Amino acid sequence: MKKADKNGSSSRKDILGISDAFEARLFKERSELVAAIDALKMLGHRIVLTMGVWDLPHIGHCRYLREARSKGDILVVGVDSDALTRKTKGPNRPTVPEDERLEMLANIRWVDILALRSENEHPDLLVQQVKPDVWVTSNTTRMFRSDAKKRLGKYCGEIVTLDAQATISTTARISQLERTGVSQLGRDLVELLEKHGVATTSPPPIALSKKRRGK
Structure with missing residues (x-):
C-alpha cells in the first residue's frame, strides 16, 4: 500500500x-x-x-x-x-x-x-x-x-x-500466429513422414487451420 x-x-x-x-x-x-x-x-x-x-x-x-x-x-x-x-x-x-x-x-x-x-x-x-x-x-x-x-x-x-x-489488432495477430504455427506443424509432419518413406500430399495450410479450430 x-x-x-x-x-x-x-x-x-x-x-x-x-x-x-x-x-x-x-x-x-x-x-x-x-x-x-x-x-x-x-x-x-x-x-x-x-x-x-x-x-x-x-x-x-x-x-x-x-x-x-x-x-x-x-x-x-x-x-x-x-x-x-x-x-x-x-x-x-x-x-x-x-x-x-x-x-x-x-x-x-x-x-x-x-x-x-x-x-x-x-x-x-x-x-x-x-x-x-x-x-x-x-x-x-x-x-x-x-x-x-x-x-x-x-x-x-x-x-x-x-x-x-x-491495421493489426490483437485478435488478428492471434489468428495469424495460429495459422503460422499450424502451417509449420503440417510441413514438419510431411517432412517426417517422407523421411520414413511414407508418400504424402501436403494439405493446404488453411485446411490444417480449420481442422485445428474444429477440435
Whole structure:
C-alpha cells in the first residue's frame, strides 16, 4: 500500500516522473486512486482516462496511448483483469496474464497511472470514480457504445473517440500466429513422414487451420 499524506503528495511525486517504479503507478485500492486523482486535479492537471484489455500489446496500442495522453497531462489506464477478459472475450483470452500486461503498460512512457478492473465491478465504475477531464474510447470497443457514452457523459468533461491506430489488432495477430504455427506443424509432419518413406500430399495450410479450430 502506498504511503501518502492526506493530500496524496508522495504518490504525486511517483506519478509525475520522479520515480518510474511499477508499484508507484499501479493503484490497487480505488480509494487511494481517487485521492491521488483529486490531488492532481487540485494542482491543475488535466486527467485523461482510457480502458481496455491491452492483450498481446502491439504498435496500435502504443499509438493509441500516445494519442490519448496528448489530450491532457495525466493518463489513467484501466486494465481488464484476466477474469473480466475471459468474461468479455472468451475462455481462451487473455493471451498475456494481467500481471505482465500491467507491468508492460507501466513501462510505456505515455502511461502515468494504472488501475485493474475486476470481473465483478460495474463497467461504469472507473469512469464514475476518476471523473476524467477527458475520457478516450476507441471506435472498435464494443463495451462503450453511444448509450453508455450518453449515460456517462455527466462524469466527464469531454469524450473523445479514436479510430484504430493500426491495421493489426490483437485478435488478428492471434489468428495469424495460429495459422503460422499450424502451417509449420503440417510441413514438419510431411517432412517426417517422407523421411520414413511414407508418400504424402501436403494439405493446404488453411485446411490444417480449420481442422485445428474444429477440435
